[in-house]
Amino acid sequence: MRVKIIRKEFSGVEFCPEMRVLHLGGQSSANVERLYFELPEEWQGKSVTLHIQQQDGTLPAPILLDEEHSVAVGKAFTAAKCGSWMLLALGEDGYRALTRPTKYDCYETLATDGDAEISPTQYETFVAQVLVYANSAQNSAKEARNSAASAKKDAAIAQMAQNTAQTAAAQAVVAQQSVESDADRAEAAAERAELTAPSDGAVRSVNGKGGVVTLTADDLGAVPEGSAGYVKAVRLVGQTLTLTFGDGSTQTLQTKDTTSLENMTGVLAVEHGGTGKSTPMTAADVGAVEEGGAAYVKNVALNGRTLTLTLGSGEQTSYTIPTATADTLGLVKVGENLSVEEDGTLTVTSDNVAAALGYSPAQVTASTTDLTAGSSALTAGAVYLVYQ
Known part of the structure; x- marks a missing residue:
């Protein structure tokens, strides 16, 4: 099956x-x-x-x-x-x-309590075969004494039986050795299982290992104890910083005041807040224009109608502002009868108009009804017209 x-x-x-x-x-x-x-x-x-x-x-x-x-x-x-x-x-x-x-x-089967138990081993089977071959050889020898021809035939049969017996013996020895080897392997496997099996459940591996497991620092991704892979102590005396590693070796670093940085070297990456450069920063690094360049105006001066721009490089550019006309924007000068606010706004008031005319303009009022004498006073300079 x-x-x-x-x-x-x-x-x-x-x-x-x-x-x-x-x-x-x-x-x-x-x-x-x-x-x-x-x-x-x-x-x-x-x-x-x-x-x-x-x-x-x-x-x-x-x-x-x-x-x-x-x-x-x-x-x-x-x-x-x-x-x-x-x-x-x-x-x-x-x-x-x-x-x-x-x-x-x-x-289910019928009761067979009187049956004899037959459990021959390989060795017993081999012995039985040898006995059969031996008996056959003896019978052949007896017949050989009666007939020479029969003797030759029986001798051949006996020789064949002997060869078969030897072959069977060799096979039995190999089988016995195989059984003993398998038994030793099974016993060794059982001993290993006994050593590795936990008392409260099924066998489990430890960190991917079986059998008698011994874990090291490398198995756990740790730094071995007593190695130079970690700092065991740090000591600062004055400006001398001493590092002591796990294996007892030391390294000494000399510190300096924070105001003296001329010997500091290295590049601080951008992702850590640095510039990522090994050279001094420039105006372009911070989005500025270079000092002394013509890209910015350093000063502005107005003299009359002339506006003078001084650039960062010292160069000057002058511009004359034109006088305003009906067609051109430009400068204007406030004349008489105009008012100027503090923010520069031009305003025309009634006083300005009266001053420009030399008199106050009359106010004309019209209606289809006559005024009631004594109760409908008009402001000074008002002209009232009545029409039908």
Whole structure:
């Protein structure tokens, strides 16, 4: 029976068998069925063991999968009517993965309490084969004494049997060594798991490491203690600043008064409030015009109708303001009978008009009704006209 183990990553990594329930034949049967596991790619090269829990809670010894990732179904499974099983994968780098526990069941059988248990090992099978070959060789030798021709044939058979026995012996030795090696690996993996497994839950890695973990400053992105990578102490005596580093080395800096900056060098970047220049600042750096240039007016003087502009470079430009005419804007001179306010506004008043005329102009008032004598006084200079 082939059982595929699938890796899932829906809400965290987990490994699950593709089959929900394994049906393993009759109860108390053994070596009738064999399970071949198709393992995930990351399990290749790992030690994988099969763990079983029978219906009554019994936990048989774990079974190590062979080189084909298979195991025979024995009474570790079938001794109970049903139970659970899972796989455990261990790697030499501290890798540890388990599948989700899954159910298995066996159908009921009749009682077989009187049956003898037969559980031959590889070594016992090999011995039995050797005995068979030896008996065959002895029978062939007896027949050889009766017939030379039969003897040659039996000798060939005996030689073949001996070769087969030697081959079987060599295979048995290799198999025994493989079993011992797998057992040692499983025991070493179990010891590593015992050392690394926490007592309150599943195995967790520490900073991406497994096994017996030792963290260093580099693992945590820290500066190693006792190194020159950090300042341990700072001491200022007068104008001498002494830095002492973690490894005991020191560095001395000589300070100066803040008014003496002739030896200060370096460039302060713009993002830190500096100019980003290694040369003195100029007027252009601060958005100004250069002193002594012709780009600005240094002085303005008005002499009569002449306006003189003095530039920053000392150059002078004169401009004569024209007299205003009917067609040209220019200077004007306030004459008689005009009033000038403090802000320069020209104003014509009634007094100005009277002064210009030499008399006060008469006020003409008209109406279709006559005035009532004695009750309708007019202002001085008013002329009242009555018309129909």
